[in-house]
Amino acid sequence: MVDVDRVKAAVAAVAGGRVSVRVDGARAGVVLDATGLAPEERDALEVRVRAAAAAVPGVAEVRVAVTAERTQRKLVAVASGKGGVGKSTIAANLAIALARNGRRVGLVDADIYGPSQPRLMRAEGVRPEARDKQLLPVSTPYGVPMLSMGQLVEPGRALAWRGPMAAGALGQLVDADWGAADTLVLDLPPGTGDVQLTMVQKHKPAGAVIVSTPQDLALIDAARAIDLFNTAGVPVIGIVENMAGYACPHCGEVSDPFGRGGAEAEAARLGVPFLGRVPLSIGIREASDAGEPPAAGADDRVFAPIAERIRAWLASR
Numbered sequence: 001m002v003d004v005d006r007v008k009a010a011v012a013a014v015a016g017g018r019v020s021v022r023v024d025g026a027r028a029g030v031v032l033d034a035t036g037l038a039p040e041e042r043d044a045l046e047v048r049v050r051a052a053a054a055a056v057p058g059v060a061e062v063r064v065a066v067t068a069e070r071t072q073r074k075l076v077a078v079a080s081g082k083g084g085v086g087k088s089t090i091a092a093n094l095a096i097a098l099a100r101n102g103r104r105v106g107l108v109d110a111d112i113y114g115p116s117q118p119r120l121m122r123a124e125g126v127r128p129e130a131r132d133k134q135l136l137p138v139s140t141p142y143g144v145p146m147l148s149m150g151q152l153v154e155p156g157r158a159l160a161w162r163g164p165m166a167a168g169a170l171g172q173l174v175d176a177d178w179g180a181a182d183t184l185v186l187d188l189p190p191g192t193g194d195v196q197l198t199m200v201q202k203h204k205p206a207g208a209v210i211v212s213t214p215q216d217l218a219l220i221d222a223a224r225a226i227d228l229f230n231t232a233g234v235p236v237i238g239i240v241e242n243m244a245g246y247a248c249p250h251c252g253e254v255s256d257p258f259g260r261g262g263a264e265a266e267a268a269r270l271g272v273p274f275l276g277r278v279p280l281s282i283g284i285r286e287a288s289d290a291g292e293p294p295a296a297g298a299d300d301r302v303f304a305p306i307a308e309r310i311r312a313w314l315a316s317r
């Protein structure tokens with residue numbers, strides 16, 4: 001006689017809350033929920049579950065059913081080669097604009113050096129809870145639930161994690177209980193080093209959005225970021241040019257403190273799509289600091305068209 005509780009304990013030890021078990025005579029039937037897992041992770045987990053159940057005394061046969069109705073959740077990485085170009089601001093606003101465009105979006109803040117999404121999304125000081133060892137994303141006023149590396153540690157403590165550690169911690173955020181979300185926008189740490197490469201390789205985003213300012217130096221770093229995604233086999237959805245063109249709030253004259261058209265030309269040179277430009281504007285900075293992302297405003301004309309291009313790209317995959 002097979003002890004069903006032993007089978008449950010054995011498979012739970014390898015797959016946590018993802019499994020349910022039925023025992024029929026000497027046959028153990030296991031349903032494995034593979035939501036959010038990459039195909040290779042799912043396959044590896046299935047092998048471990050099968051072995052764990054088979055090792056229980058009395059079990060002669062194991063059947064594993066992997067749930068078919070799992071959401072095809074797509075990860076969209078937002079990256080920059082260089083710090084301070086507005087990557088987090090763009091990630092927050094694109095997440096909101098994508099949600100307004102009909103996708104079910106969650107936001108993951110993997111920026112271990114300066115996790116700023118809690119402030120941008122007005123969820124500062126909120127700690128996520130966990131259920132069955134799975135984190136529950138915190139809700140925001142903008143219909144986009146989020147989780148941040150900043151919520152895993154004490155506020156204000158600098159995070160100087162190495163690649164594998166950071167990728168491991170990111171796993172907790174990506175594999176959280178995202179419910180019906182079909183898209184996760186991932187705000188990566190700035191730069192193109194080992195930390196970013198490990199994260200990208202481990203979590204295989206569906207595509208990447210590169211944020212750059214029009215400056216030559218930022219563009220050189222943007223090209224490095226594109227290289228990183230090419231190395232990891234992740235397609236680049238396109239480049240967003242941030243801080244393009246400054247409209248003087250007093251006289252209205254538009255100037256180009258960082259040059260003009262650089263990112264679009266660079267995108268053409270590198271053969272990646274140009275997704276659009278976001279102007280340098282005091283309004284964007286003030287709204288962001290106040291936790292009121294401009295993409296949530298009724299009059300947004302900046303982020304919506306960029307989000308539409310990303311939506312179309314995702315839909316074509």
Ligand SMILES: Nc1ncnc2c1ncn2[C@@H]1O[C@H](COP(=O)(O)OP(=O)(O)OP(=O)(O)O)[C@@H](O)[C@H]1O
Nearest residue numbers: 083084085086087088089190279280281284285288
């Ligand atoms: N288009 C813009 N107009 C005006 N200010 C902007 C714009 N984009 C971003 N900023 C401001 O620039 C600063 C840096 O932005 P943000 O934190 O998004 O950059 P980041 O690239 O994510 O930085 P880090 O490398 O520190 O993660 C913030 O104060 C933000 O409000």
